[in-house]
Amino acid sequence: MHDEFLCHVTAYGWCDGRRIGVPLGTYRAPTLALALWWLRDRALWIAERLDPQPDSPHYPPNALAPVPDTVTDVPGVLRAWCADEGRQELVADELADGRLVRIAASDETTEYELLAESVDALRMQRTIPALVVPVA
Numbered sequence: 001m002h003d004e005f006l007c008h009v010t011a012y013g014w015c016d017g018r019r020i021g022v023p024l025g026t027y028r029a030p031t032l033a034l035a036l037w038w039l040r041d042r043a044l045w046i047a048e049r050l051d052p053q054p055d056s057p058h059y060p061p062n063a064l065a066p067v068p069d070t071v072t073d074v075p076g077v078l079r080a081w082c083a084d085e086g087r088q089e090l091v092a093d094e095l096a097d098g099r100l101v102r103i104a105a106s107d108e109t110t111e112y113e114l115l116a117e118s119v120d121a122l123r124m125q126r127t128i129p130a131l132v133v134p135v136a
Helices: 032-050 074-083 085-096 119-131
Strands: 005-015 018-029 101-106 110-118
Touching: 005 032, 018 032, 032 074, 032 085, 032 110, 074 085, 074 101, 074 110, 085 101, 085 110, 110 119
Parallel strands: none
Antiparallel strands: 005 018, 005 110, 101 110
């Protein structure tokens, strides 16, 4: 069982012909449960900022406009991922087995990426090349 997890959230877009990543947050989770909680929290945080409740008193009337049906509903994708217990269990199993997990959703301008990986697995990856170096 892996004890500590490094989690990242990044938004990627295009600027001047280059793909640019903007870090939106990093968290070093001391447990698997906290890593999953943080990923869900950040996914909902992104969804709420992309798709706030239109009847909120914080927005003047007609300040928000719906997007066409042809545009991927990133907030909907992220909310669905958060609500899907089966997918949450799959992520938990992958992380517990030491594998990198990537959750991504994108629309026509931006890709939103949530990553998590075991700190122990990262440490093991760093030591493996040293173990296979031939001694001459």
